[in-house]
Amino acid sequence: MDLYREEILEHWRNPQNFGEMKKPDVVVEQVNPLCGDRVIFFFKIKKGKIEDVKFTGSGCAISVASSSILSEAIKGKSVKAIERITGQDVLVLIGGDIAPARLKCVFLPLEAVRKLTGR
């Protein structure tokens, strides 16, 4: 099944930047009330740049993989650059064939990260 490509499963098994952060500058959280999935992102920010990012939470393989991939993509980027990330960008990063019912799972981490810029 295309949804569960090996790359996604690898991120599920070994999510990147997973865990809590001591003394973060900003913490954002997003919950999907429909399924109860929850993701929390921690940021260290210096001069408008994301020096470090970590995430925790609970969710399906798709949302965990999406969080992991997104955290890799934004690490070292400017906060401004995050504003420009679109849902389409995340879909490209995730790859694969995402069924409509699972789009919410893919976008949950992006919705959380967007709270960083108040967008």
Next chain:
Amino acid sequence: MIDVSKIREDFPILKRRINGKQLAYLDNAATSQKPKQVIEAISNFYKTSNANVHRGIHTLSVEATELMENARRKVADFVGVKDSAEIIFVRNATEAVNLVAYSWGRNNIGRGDEIVLTVAEHHSNFVVWQQLALENGAVLKIVPLRQAQGLRPIHENGEVDLVAFKNALTKKTKLVAFFHVSNVLGIINNANRLSSIVHREAPKAKILIDGAQAVPHMPVDIDSIGCDFYVFTGHKMLGPTGIGVLWAKRELLEEMPPFLFGGEMISKVVLEKSSWNELPWKFEAGTPDIAGAIGLGAAVDYLSKIGMENVRKHEIKLTEHAIKKLSEIPDVTIYGPLDAKVRGGVVAFNVGPAHAHDVASILDSEGVAIRSGHHCAQPLMEFLQIESAARASFYIYNTEEEVDRLVEGIGKVKKVFKI
């Protein structure tokens, strides 16, 4: 026993293919499919008898009124209610609970009064009372499930803890609300027994039972339970969406103020005041879901013909088969008691560390439809210490072969996730 292959012919949707595979619909606790008898009853009403009810003198209006009131009579008979004026048509079970909370609850539950619920309630029988308690300063008391005996793990909890239930009841208890059949664990509460405990320990308390998962699946005789309110919904019992039922004792309905105001529910209106129509119409403001009620009547006819004892027997057989097969798979955790005879046809489970949504996605690719998530029962999820669960739920048209396809699908989940 029932002839499943004959029954299946009545359900056009079961012929559908999903992702190239024959549909195996195992999400009946969410909503059931509809037989052509129900679909035709609704379309025939619109084709031949459509008019507004209780208003017109003309022939169609009289016909429509008769059809709707016949449906009410059928529903009353189906659930063992003698006085069909005690059957109030609402949109769904949630609206029925809300009607009780707004009309009876807000006039009878005040500061310091106690509301007793179980931890396994569906949100519709939980949040409604939680909000009333917050608004009126009442106290919410939550009864846990009985801890399983001996070394059995927490997820095999069998039933409502009767000692805790009894201890929760006091002189201050105004309302006790509990499920008849759990939508997650499948536990069947002994409604008569719980009601008699309430009568003994808190004689003034009223009892509300959520029968959304009971009425579609087993014989229910409301008059004999000893409760005050009983709610259920049409769409889980072969009926259309948009029609549900509140049953309450006549004397309660008579003293309760209307929930919604408007047409239909009125007896006399003058500029300064109004008086209310008789039961049940006092609680059915506005044009009701006439076609929905007629559809529900047809669903009741269909189920009565099969016989609810037979429905229950068929579901026990499927549940036994499912629990046996699922128990044989390493890493599958089944929630609730393992004896099919004491539970409804609802089997919640998890597959190793895989999230329930991923399990449901992979099963969907095999044409097997199940539910995943928290099942609108987050307090229960917390009690069980899980985030979510997958859930297969059965009905009269399901077969052991479909259960086997569920099991095969779980094999695929394990393969994909290397569990």
